[in-house]
Amino acid sequence: MKAIEIEGLIKEFDGIRAVDGISLEIEYGEIFSLLGPNGAGKTTTISILATLLKPTKGKARVNGYDVVTQAAKVRHSIGIVFQDPSLDDRLTARENLDIHGRLYHMKKDERKKRIEEVLEMVELRERADSLVKTFSGGMRRRLEIARGLMHKPRILFLDEPTLGLDPQTRRHIWNYIEKLRDEGVTVLLTTHYMEEADKLADRVAIIDRGKIVALGSPSELKDSIGGDVIKIKCSNADKMAAILSSNGFNAMIVDNEIIIKAKKAEKEIPRIFSLAKGIEIKSIMYKEPSLEDVFIHYTGKAYREEAGDEMEAIKRRWRMRR
Amino acid sequence: MEDEKMMGDVYAVYLRELIRLWRQKVRLVTTIVMPLLWLGVIGNAFNNAFKMPFKGDFLSFLTPGILVMTMVFTSTISGITTVFDREFGFLKEMLVAPIKRESILIGKMLGGVTQAILQGVIIIILAIIMGVNFKGVAAIPGMLLTMFLVSIAFVSFGLAVASKMTSMEGFQMVMNFLIQPMIFLSGAFYPTKMLPSWLKIGVKLNPLTYGVDAMRYFAIGINEFNVVIDLMVMIVLSIVFILLGGYLFRKS
Numbered sequence: 367m368k369a370i371e372i373e374g375l376i377k378e379f380d381g382i383r384a385v386d387g388i389s390l391e392i393e394y395g396e397i398f399s400l401l402g403p404n405g406a407g408k409t410t411t412i413s414i415l416a417t418l419l420k421p422t423k424g425k426a427r428v429n430g431y432d433v434v435t436q437a438a439k440v441r442h443s444i445g446i447v448f449q450d451p452s453l454d455d456r457l458t459a460r461e462n463l464d465i466h467g468r469l470y471h472m473k474k475d476e477r478k479k480r481i482e483e484v485l486e487m488v489e490l491r492e493r494a495d496s497l498v499k500t501f502s503g504g505m506r507r508r509l510e511i512a513r514g515l516m517h518k519p520r521i522l523f524l525d526e527p528t529l530g531l532d533p534q535t536r537r538h539i540w541n542y543i544e545k546l547r548d549e550g551v552t553v554l555l556t557t558h559y560m561e562e563a564d565k566l567a568d569r570v571a572i573i574d575r576g577k578i579v580a581l582g583s584p585s586e587l588k589d590s591i592g593g594d595v596i597k598i599k600c601s602n603a604d605k606m607a608a609i610l611s612s613n614g615f616n617a618m619i620v621d622n623e624i625i626i627k628a629k630k631a632e633k634e635i636p637r638i639f640s641l642a643k644g645i646e647i648k649s650i651m652y653k654e655p656s657l658e659d660v661f662i663h664y665t666g667k668a669y670r671e672e673a674g675d676e677m678e679a680i681k682r683r684w685r686m687r688r
Numbered sequence: 689m690e691d692e693k694m695m696g697d698v699y700a701v702y703l704r705e706l707i708r709l710w711r712q713k714v715r716l717v718t719t720i721v722m723p724l725l726w727l728g729v730i731g732n733a734f735n736n737a738f739k740m741p742f743k744g745d746f747l748s749f750l751t752p753g754i755l756v757m758t759m760v761f762t763s764t765i766s767g768i769t770t771v772f773d774r775e776f777g778f779l780k781e782m783l784v785a786p787i788k789r790e791s792i793l794i795g796k797m798l799g800g801v802t803q804a805i806l807q808g809v810i811i812i813i814l815a816i817i818m819g820v821n822f823k824g825v826a827a828i829p830g831m832l833l834t835m836f837l838v839s840i841a842f843v844s845f846g847l848a849v850a851s852k853m854t855s856m857e858g859f860q861m862v863m864n865f866l867i868q869p870m871i872f873l874s875g876a877f878y879p880t881k882m883l884p885s886w887l888k889i890g891v892k893l894n895p896l897t898y899g900v901d902a903m904r905y906f907a908i909g910i911n912e913f914n915v916v917i918d919l920m921v922m923i924v925l926s927i928v929f930i931l932l933g934g935y936l937f938r939k940s
């Protein structure tokens with residue numbers, strides 16, 4: 367049995383496909399990341415797995431239970447940190463956790479003990495009895511993670527856990543997620559930050575427009591695109607790309623830059639210069655591939671960690687605080 | 689076993705409402721200003737202005753009406769606070785928990801009813817201080833029962849509205865075009881005998897009329913209809929609104 371099994375999952379909203387035939391298997395104990403730009407269908411997928419939405423087609427099992435026919439059992443098996451804030455900010459941290467424990471049928475002693483444990487883990491013990499209203503965005507996020515773990519779920523869903531947080535807080539939260547690995551919790555993490563998936567996940571599924579375009583460990587994915595990435599800026603990108611292609615390179619134009627892959631980039635660069643007859647090369651650089659390059663390779667388009675949406679998230683948090 | 693679990697779930701939802709209520713206790717007092725102005729100013733002013741077509745003073749006559757008005761306002765508003773839960777995401781936290789939707793619904797309803805009845809009790813105490821003559825201790829159970837029925841009906845009504853509504857403007861519409869006319873046509877502020885006959889039809893069709901009548905009967909012993917009929921109307925109204933609220937809430 368796998369922690370999560372998804373088979374041909376489809377979700378349509380008014381005829382538009384948000385999730386378009388996803389199939390996946392996630393092992394127990396794995397940290398698995400769904401990585402993709404905004405609107406890729408990550409939240410929709412998580413909502414289906416958490417029984418908040420019904421799939422249009424396809425099947426999904428979580429902890430061995432069907433998300434449609436055994437929803438109650440699924441809910442007992444999972445913890446979730448939603449993309450949008452979901453704490454009651456008029457309650458204290460402890461009260462939020464206590465109510466959560468009650469909703470998951472934990473006994474009084476068990477709740478008391480577990481509250482201390484999870485608060486300890488996210489370093490919020492001193493603030494246990496402060497109103498959530500007084501917490502910063504990062505503290506709220508940490509408390510939400512603690513709450514997701516409160517009832518000791520086998521599987522934890524984290525939907526964009528660091529969206530809109532500053533880099534320092536983000537690293538902080540990464541530490542907690544790393545700790546979960548040691549505790550044997552299965553984590554399904556969605557993110558649109560390349561770096562986050564790269565750093566945390568055992569395996570990554572890159573998702574775009576509701577479809578999985580690539581799946582594997584971060585290093586497998588980077589290896590799969592065929593070596594280093596060379597980026598060239600030149601006076602005539604189309605012509606240069608044509609020349610390179612006819613000389614055995616697989617050249618792609620993304621954002622007016624030529625991208626090619628090469629096993630030994632430092633040996634290919636002189637050849638590129640010699641091929642560029644009559645075309646002025648303005649800059650040329652090469653690097654080991656990142657997940658961003660993987661995304662570009664499989665979708666043929668540039669990846670943007672859309673700032674607009676981040677502003678939205680920050681605004682939302684501000685509204686919460688009032 | 690299942691029932692016991694459900695009780696615990698309802699209590700968890702209810703407990704959160706109680707904590708929130710406690711944190712906002714200042715609001716509990718500020719929302720009493722309106723009914724207090726009604727009693728203190730209008731009640732006392734008209735006390736000496738008119739000869740009422742019944743024995744007793746106008747202030748005592750007005751108090752049960754103001755109680756019902758307060759129940760209706762507070763309950764409807766607290767039903768509508770589910771909108772805020774939806775906006776601020778706490779509803780999701782409850783929806784993803786391994787509990788029945790009914791538990792969420794009942795817990796929320798009880799929260800709203802508690803708030804409304806607390807306000808009612810404060811108003812009763814203040815009314816006694818102002819010299820209103822209730823029927824003595826015997827008045828209390830009947831008044832509480834009526835408060836409970838009016839309150840549960842309108843909390844459910846608020847939930848129904850909240851489930852269908854996406855903005856605060858919608859809330860204003862409901863208050864202005866439904867709740868206010870219902871209160872004005874319920875005989876809360878004046879004896880309905882004083883109305884022209886075409887308006888009396890509205891009064892008779894208005895379910896709240898019977899809530900006011902029951903409250904007045906229990907509080908000061910004045911009534912226009914049979915109190916059993918009054919209570920029946922309120923019970924039917926409650927059940928209809930609970931079912932409607934429950935249905936729409938589940939669907940949304």
Ligand SMILES: Nc1ncnc2c1ncn2[C@@H]1O[C@H](COP(=O)(O)OP(=O)(O)O)[C@@H](O)[C@H]1O
Pocket residue numbers: 379380383384402403404405406407408409410411
């Ligand atoms: N409730 C909904 N009704 C209609 N469209 C929706 C709804 N939820 C999501 N969508 C659409 O589905 C697509 C995927 O959204 P989402 O799963 O939130 O993406 P992500 O989490 O990857 O940013 C988007 O185009 C979004 O507009």
Ligand SMILES: [Mg+2]
Pocket residue numbers: 408409410449525526
């Ligand atoms: Mg999302």
